[in-house]
Amino acid sequence: MGKTWRVGSMMRVWRPGRVVDPHSVIGGLRKGPGDPAYVYDGRTVWRATRTPEGPVLLRLTPRQLEVEAEAWGAGAEWALDGVPELLGEADSWEGFAPLAVHPVLVEAARRFPHLRVPRTRAVFEAMAAAGIEQVVTGKEAFRGWRQLLTVYGEPAPGPGGPEGRRMMVPPAPEEWRLIPSWQWLRAGVEGRRSRVVVTAATRAKALERTLELTDSAEIERRLRSLPGVGVWTAAEVRQRAHGDADAFSFADYHVSRNVSYALIGEELDDDGCAELIEPYRGHRFRVQRLLELAGISHPRYGPRKALPTHTPGATHRLR
Template sequence: MSGRPGASRRPGDSVEHAAWPLDRAMDLQATLGRLRGGSAPTRWLRADRALWVGSRRSGPATLGLRIVDDSVLAVAVGDGAAEALDNVPTLIGLDDHHRQLFEVHPPALARLARRRTGFRMGATGDLSGALFPAVLGQRVTAGEAHGSWTALCRDLGEGAPNDPSLNVLLGEAELPTLLVPPQPRVLARLTAHELHRYGVDRSRGDLLVGLARRAATIDALVTLPPADVRRRLMTLPGVGPWTASIATRVALGDPDAVLIGDLHLPSTVAWALAREERADDDRMLELLAPYAGNRARVQQLIKSTRIRAPRRASRYKPLPIASM
């Protein structure tokens, strides 16, 4: 579905409205949560309402979304409001569906796919913006990566556009103060010493800055098929399969961008699909082979539940890089 049915444009105004019909349930928190990890200053999520902040070609925008009856209502504020509304169907995966998995084996996976139709694989369309947090997630825990990106957003981001119409739409007297994520040109100027204060080591920091300097070239890849984008990204030094798959999942909604190199995911997938307590990437890929074309969707569905393989070892405790 494309376009903005129900949109009302007021000349010279930076506040725009739109609405789309829903043919089944939607969970905004589950759908949008996977697109931006733990960067709380740039989004506010509930199952039936959300705030999403980002930059478009025409400028920054704050997007408010709310599920009401059988529709999703939207208000966008800021110079990029019109573009933000145009991207809503893609962002929330309005036409995305798990029906390809409704009759698969094991039956437990099919039941999960039928039960989790409120979760969609949406896409931001922002490839460089997906790469930056992914790079920070290399070789560290999710908590460390989210903490670094959140701190960068707070210190280097810009105040998000705001308007009372957002409060009206969301039915909230007070909303959190949100931020536009740092622009590539800002990240491109960071030094290794500055990034160290955010818990980012030299290797990840150099890669982050290098990608920020090439953001325009990277963003031009979004017109290519996801598999081609992954291959192009992996030609960049420091970008491996894990980072490239995260980026295409988030930016392109790539349903087959299978994640390899994750510490716990292989065992989680093996436990869910075969009741095997331990697995490596090779075994996970064997188990996911029957779902080719939807391997990322299967991984994401499993990850969205509380399914976890039994853990025997003590949990990893990260060392604070910034204090070294």
């Protein structure tokens, strides 16, 4: 990507030779519409993140067969260097062939041929977000993330988001460790989940070193060596930070049921779904993501779960 400079920022244009819609690739990183670290204005993505070089605000704007990337802050060059990986350049559909017996997946692959799995290279950041998301509704997790970043995050460098929206860089590992227990509880994050984040913060450097590995099984083993990290949390981190197209979200309340219902019209548990998608090994998360983009889910018969008004005290199996 060629470099240009604007006052206070650094710009590059990435020309991948294919259509790239940044939000369709990295939209899974957004923690709800109020996420102070991710803003999408209908075309452009604004993302605040922390790099090994420092905080950065990254703006990604698609323009036909190219993406204009602009970054502010100490981590600007690191972030711009990583734009191709962030937008899925390292991901490949090679070996992925939807089976004719799964016409819904065939159609989803036809509709979303430009889907790529992103690689953020931010392992601890992905672990912190996934830890907060464990065993609760998405709305509750998004609320906790938003409140913690608003209080303990760092104002993003540069102009902020569109129309001057205030954006926040997630806390550094040492800052997550200093959040008092009462503030976690105030954000709706009970001790079980906050301990996952705090423990991961003490191992942040080791987590980042998993980026050097190429064996997915070894990456998962190292992630799951942390107390409180199970198959679901490890998969969420691998999807986001490592760009792992096979990191299916097992142990999620809905994913196996959604995927199996989309493929065969029957809701299966994790074991049943694992057998069903075995032919897609190497691309099982790609299957999950394509079906999510297609908007297919199992029927919901009961009322939507309400957000709790107290800190949950029940224990759950590792996610």
